[in-house]
Amino acid sequence: MSAQPTPATTTTSSRKAVSLPHLLDMKKQGEKIAMLTCYDACFASVLDASGVDVLLIGDSLGMVLGGMPSTLPVTMEMMEYHTRCVAAGNKSAWVLADMPFGSYQESPEQAYRNAARLMAAGANMVKLEGTAWLADTVNYLTTRDIPVCAHLGLTPQSVSALGGYRVQGKDAKAAKLLKTNAKLMQDSGAQMVLFELIPGKLGADISKSLTVPTIGIGAGVDCDGQVLVLHDMLNVFPGKKPKFVRNFMDNQPSIQAAVQAYVSAVKGKTFPGPEHTF
Numbered sequence: 001m002s003a004q005p006t007p008a009t010t011t012t013s014s015r016k017a018v019s020l021p022h023l024l025d026m027k028k029q030g031e032k033i034a035m036l037t038c039y040d041a042c043f044a045s046v047l048d049a050s051g052v053d054v055l056l057i058g059d060s061l062g063m064v065l066g067g068m069p070s071t072l073p074v075t076m077e078m079m080e081y082h083t084r085c086v087a088a089g090n091k092s093a094w095v096l097a098d099m100p101f102g103s104y105q106e107s108p109e110q111a112y113r114n115a116a117r118l119m120a121a122g123a124n125m126v127k128l129e130g131t132a133w134l135a136d137t138v139n140y141l142t143t144r145d146i147p148v149c150a151h152l153g154l155t156p157q158s159v160s161a162l163g164g165y166r167v168q169g170k171d172a173k174a175a176k177l178l179k180t181n182a183k184l185m186q187d188s189g190a191q192m193v194l195f196e197l198i199p200g201k202l203g204a205d206i207s208k209s210l211t212v213p214t215i216g217i218g219a220g221v222d223c224d225g226q227v228l229v230l231h232d233m234l235n236v237f238p239g240k241k242p243k244f245v246r247n248f249m250d251n252q253p254s255i256q257a258a259v260q261a262y263v264s265a266v267k268g269k270t271f272p273g274p275e276h277t278f
């Protein structure tokens with residue numbers, strides 16, 4: 001083979017595609033997983049080239065792109081469209097798509113039918129919010145070769161039942177239940193578990209107790225990876241920022257540099273700090 005031209009800039013755009021074994025290996029090696037939400041081809045290309053490991057097509061897109069008051073009005077059509085957009089711009093990152101409110105809660109069969117649509121649109125894995133009731137569905141999807149990330153802790157699709165976007169697992173009983181449910185998700189076949197808004201100590205404890213990688217948002221620095229909503233860390237989402245958000249545009253000349261600063265901060269364990277942790 002003839003020599004390849006040397007790239008002008010050092011990026012990770014030529015990295016090997018991120019895979020499930022690779023993500024498991026990152027946990028084993030102690031390399032933190034950097035995840036960001038992504039809703040379109042253009043940002044998919046920027047994030048992929050900046051070394052983001054996982055692109056999450058979050059149902060937060062309803063609030064961020066659509067200006068909706070919650071994630072509940074988000075539909076399968078919206079999730080499919082944005083998953084297609086992200087897959088089109090991505091080369092090597094792992095593509096994770098949220099299943100929207102009402103698309104999986106009825107039955108494992110309903111969940112499979114809708115998960116298959118997101119996989120066909122370009123997702124590598126789907127994410128479902130729930131507690132113990134979700135176990136059968138996780139088992140149904142994973143035995144049929146659809147990789148699953150279980151989303152525990154604050155589950156925004158349950159905002160009305162939970163009484164707001166509040167920290168979960170605060171007392172000993174709630175903490176124990178969360179840990180039990182995390183193990184149940186792993187035992188049901190989930191290859192990733194995501195925690196939103198839980199005490200940092202609990203995030204550390206559960207992450208140590210699981211063999212699959214854990215991803216945190218407001219769950220402390222000791223999860224195996226971190227996720228933020230892209231528009232929050234770029235400081236373009238209006239209104240009061242949750243405590244776990246850091247503005248990565250601070251002192252950065254470009255969006256690319258801000259995203260690279262996020263990846264470095266996650267890998268270097270300097271984000272999240274105590275000031276972002278409950």
Ligand SMILES: Nc1nc(=O)c2c([nH]1)NC[C@@H]1CN(c3ccc(C(=O)N[C@@H](CCC(=O)O)C(=O)O)cc3)CN21
Pocket residue numbers: 060063064071156165166167197229231232237241242243244
């Ligand atoms: N732009 C955006 N960013 C997000 O992180 C996000 C969304 N949208 N939409 C879906 C959910 C909603 N999320 C939220 C929203 C608000 C708080 C919040 O204000 N939390 C309080 C904690 C309150 C307590 O102490 O219990 C905080 O101060 O952070 C947290 C998560 C996370 N997700």
Ligand SMILES: CC(C)C(=O)C(=O)O
Pocket residue numbers: 037056057058059060061098194196217227228229
């Ligand atoms: C905040 C993350 C975890 C999410 O589920 C979303 O963006 O929808």
Ligand SMILES: [Mg+2]
Pocket residue numbers: 058059060071098
């Ligand atoms: Mg979501």
